[in-house]
Amino acid sequence: MSNKPLNHRILAEFRYDLPRVERGYAGQTLYVNVGDGSIAARPVDEGMKHTFTGGRGFDLWLLWQAVTGDTRWDSPENEIVISTGPLGGTTTYPGAGKSIVATISPLTGIPVDSNVGGYFGPLLKFAGWDAIEVQGIAGQEVIVFVDGDSGIVRIIAAPEEAVDSYRLPEQLMAEFGGDTPAEKRAVSSVTSGPGAEHVLMGCLNFSFYDVRRGFVRLKQAGRGGIGTVLRRKRIKALVVKRSGVRGDSNGPADWGRLERTGARMHKEIHDQDPRMFDMRGGGTTYITKIMNDYDLLPVHNFQYGSHPEAVKLYKSEFRPYFSLGIPNGCWYGCTLACAQCVERFELRTGPLAGQTVPVDGPEYETIAGIGANCGIWDPRAVLEANFYCDMYGIDTISFGTATAFVMECYEAGILNRERTGGLDLRFGHADAMLELLHQMGRGEGFGLVVGQGIRRMKAIFAERYGADPKFLQDIGMECKGLEYSEYVSKESLAQQGGYGLANKGPQHDEAWLIFMDQVNNQIPTFEDKAEALHYFPMWRTWFGLNGLCKLPWNDVEPADNKTAHPPREAAKVPEHVRNYVDLFVGVTGREDVREPADLIRMSEKVYNFQRVFNLKMGQGTRQHDRPPYRSMGPVTVAEYESRADRYDKQLRELAGIDPAGKTTEEKIAALRAYREAQYEKLLDAVYARRGWTPDGLPTIETLRDLGIDFPDVVELVQSRIGG
Amino acid sequence: MKVLQFDPTRCIGARECERECSRTWFKEENRDKSAIRINQEDGRYAMVACTQCGECIDVCPTMAIRRDKRGIVRIDKKLCVGCLSCVGFCPYLAMFFHADYTEPFKCVACGKCVETCPSGALAIADVPDAPLTKTEQRLARGEA
Numbered sequence: 058m059s060n061k062p063l064n065h066r067i068l069a070e071f072r073y074d075l076p077r078v079e080r081g082y083a084g085q086t087l088y089v090n091v092g093d094g095s096i097a098a099r100p101v102d103e104g105m106k107h108t109f110t111g112g113r114g115f116d117l118w119l120l121w122q123a124v125t126g127d128t129r130w131d132s133p134e135n136e137i138v139i140s141t142g143p144l145g146g147t148t149t150y151p152g153a154g155k156s157i158v159a160t161i162s163p164l165t166g167i168p169v170d171s172n173v174g175g176y177f178g179p180l181l182k183f184a185g186w187d188a189i190e191v192q193g194i195a196g197q198e199v200i201v202f203v204d205g206d207s208g209i210v211r212i213i214a215a216p217e218e219a220v221d222s223y224r225l226p227e228q229l230m231a232e233f234g235g236d237t238p239a240e241k242r243a244v245s246s247v248t249s250g251p252g253a254e255h256v257l258m259g260c261l262n263f264s265f266y267d268v269r270r271g272f273v274r275l276k277q278a279g280r281g282g283i284g285t286v287l288r289r290k291r292i293k294a295l296v297v298k299r300s301g302v303r304g305d306s307n308g309p310a311d312w313g314r315l316e317r318t319g320a321r322m323h324k325e326i327h328d329q330d331p332r333m334f335d336m337r338g339g340g341t342t343y344i345t346k347i348m349n350d351y352d353l354l355p356v357h358n359f360q361y362g363s364h365p366e367a368v369k370l371y372k373s374e375f376r377p378y379f380s381l382g383i384p385n386g387c388w389y390g391c392t393l394a395c396a397q398c399v400e401r402f403e404l405r406t407g408p409l410a411g412q413t414v415p416v417d418g419p420e421y422e423t424i425a426g427i428g429a430n431c432g433i434w435d436p437r438a439v440l441e442a443n444f445y446c447d448m449y450g451i452d453t454i455s456f457g458t459a460t461a462f463v464m465e466c467y468e469a470g471i472l473n474r475e476r477t478g479g480l481d482l483r484f485g486h487a488d489a490m491l492e493l494l495h496q497m498g499r500g501e502g503f504g505l506v507v508g509q510g511i512r513r514m515k516a517i518f519a520e521r522y523g524a525d526p527k528f529l530q531d532i533g534m535e536c537k538g539l540e541y542s543e544y545v546s547k548e549s550l551a552q553q554g555g556y557g558l559a560n561k562g563p564q565h566d567e568a569w570l571i572f573m574d575q576v577n578n579q580i581p582t583f584e585d586k587a588e589a590l591h592y593f594p595m596w597r598t599w600f601g602l603n604g605l606c607k608l609p610w611n612d613v614e615p616a617d618n619k620t621a622h623p624p625r626e627a628a629k630v631p632e633h634v635r636n637y638v639d640l641f642v643g644v645t646g647r648e649d650v651r652e653p654a655d656l657i658r659m660s661e662k663v664y665n666f667q668r669v670f671n672l673k674m675g676q677g678t679r680q681h682d683r684p685p686y687r688s689m690g691p692v693t694v695a696e697y698e699s700r701a702d703r704y705d706k707q708l709r710e711l712a713g714i715d716p717a718g719k720t721t722e723e724k725i726a727a728l729r730a731y732r733e734a735q736y737e738k739l740l741d742a743v744y745a746r747r748g749w750t751p752d753g754l755p756t757i758e759t760l761r762d763l764g765i766d767f768p769d770v771v772e773l774v775q776s777r778i779g780g
Numbered sequence: 781m782k783v784l785q786f787d788p789t790r791c792i793g794a795r796e797c798e799r800e801c802s803r804t805w806f807k808e809e810n811r812d813k814s815a816i817r818i819n820q821e822d823g824r825y826a827m828v829a830c831t832q833c834g835e836c837i838d839v840c841p842t843m844a845i846r847r848d849k850r851g852i853v854r855i856d857k858k859l860c861v862g863c864l865s866c867v868g869f870c871p872y873l874a875m876f877f878h879a880d881y882t883e884p885f886k887c888v889a890c891g892k893c894v895e896t897c898p899s900g901a902l903a904i905a906d907v908p909d910a911p912l913t914k915t916e917q918r919l920a921r922g923e924a
Binding site for chain 1: 838839840841842843858859860861862863864865867868869877878879882883914915918923924
């Protein structure tokens, strides 16, 4: 870009005294209204810390106060809230720099939370803010700049910068960063892209400067369309600047404790990662092989769980593209280093065809969603789509799952070339997939239809093309309006619940129970499954309250984890759970937190609050926890027959139905009746374990017990359940 | 490059080296603040101290660890963010930390301990340069 000064007219300015971060908290949150230009500091009191902890908890609490039950994603009062939590910004322990973002989702209409790497959240806290909430719709394109070095927040007119997340983060670095690597890594931005203006599945890109590679890297808050909300607000970027990060910038109560716990964990990763998943050598790409081996890899819109050509999407096919052997953490001190990078990739399609660009990723979800689920067994096509999704600001998971859905609709005759505007969207057609993506970037053609997400597409295809709504409901892999992430849950009842019950919609970051349930049979009864569907969602929620990444919890384990503990305990990785108690107490100094159950308690408060938040937005009850049947069992004859032995046996031994002499259609119907009844029993068991009513709402006693019985919360729940 | 070397047959376990090291760099006698540690294993003495192999250079996220002109691996405290990645990834467990400081510390082959060793068990030796690390290769190519 040129060096001429950009037209950065200051629209609003707010000056503040930089507070010291003490025990993981800056003690205030930042409110910015890009519509009317108001900027304010809001205090964080002890009650807020003890009830909502931070991160996702702070996000939801601030969002709850900003919106009403009538607020829609594009209403001015909707907010984007970003918070890292008290442990966020810790440098000694791997995976402790996450930001958690929340908004009312364009796809679901309820709150979505997304956990993302990059430096923004920690730098925001070190700039004096535990969270930023951005409200309003700007009258022109703006940048919100938080200058933590000078104590100034500005809303700046930004007519000249790019919108896309290929050029814009580098422009912002040049504008707001300095010349040295240390000055550059003091800046982080949140951007989206032109695709997010046209589709509902827009993502956010969070940046960090890579001192060795010499360019800005990106991590995505992918789920739920938060990028769409950012662009609706006419915000090109949120930028934070804070220089001089140190080991104790987070103001820990007991630095020595953090040192000991962190150094021990780094050593464990050094020793164990090469023996386990080798994330340092390939990120999450190793998962494709495991999922294919266990028949869990989504193939052709989740119809099947494996494919002979899946080997073309294994880690071995991506690893040669990665630059390895240097740090790949998305925050300081993450030695698990899963944020892989392709430094030079030549694009063959789209506006940058022929250019060589860096690609961040791909992650497993992108490979499985855009690759296997669409039958595209071509790593270069996956890399190309990964790049353009990030550049356009589009979530790779929703894009992959939605594209797989339209490909099945195409093959089923619901769609054809005429209806797709000329795109031959059969499974395996990489060029059509890429053109669909470019249409989203340009805002034209069939891309605009697919970009609305599966829930809306189902209605459109039924209305315009006379497609059978029941079939669309069965094969459309969304729940609550959010597209499924990339695991086949058909043979794991617990994981069906893990997806169906997830507060924001079917994302695996709440529960991943397939191995415990289906492969290792460790949770055979409904009570066992309900216990797992209480513990693990609460445990995983805790990471989002604290600015943590889930991966260092169980994607690496102590060498003796499986011999020192019985299997169900080993699945919790007890030594790492103790590390997290150490970390929390080491940072916050809280004397009331002593054992793992105290961490779970923090999550229960926020998780139940989020459930009630769903109710506030018109969902949050049992009917919204029912997934599409494709996630529970075989919809089509081909699906049934691909696993006929398994299904016949289940009919005979579990449902007490003799499959002999029955047509496949009859067997599908019998299996379906059995499995749907099982799912209802699972809901009953989980609701009881969580202290919820049979309709899936926290009881008043549960709200009181958790200390979230605020008058408006109680009134809302009471109005629904009576009493 | 210069490296601290140890002769276990000469060591008598006096630990003068540990005291001298912490005095030199931290102005107090405290084994926990020494960049050289003498351990006794099976009746023999063993030294833990940096070999200047440079593996830590490639794990430091801020490039705070570099090799100087003499081949000594050094930590730039201004750039260090206290993550201790280098501590966990040192193949010789020779990168140390202490609760009084946010930066780790290591042997820089200053030779003070050599002078104080009563039995001549320590020496500064000139050994062939270690192979370039990934980071150093990038620097040499002008890529980092």
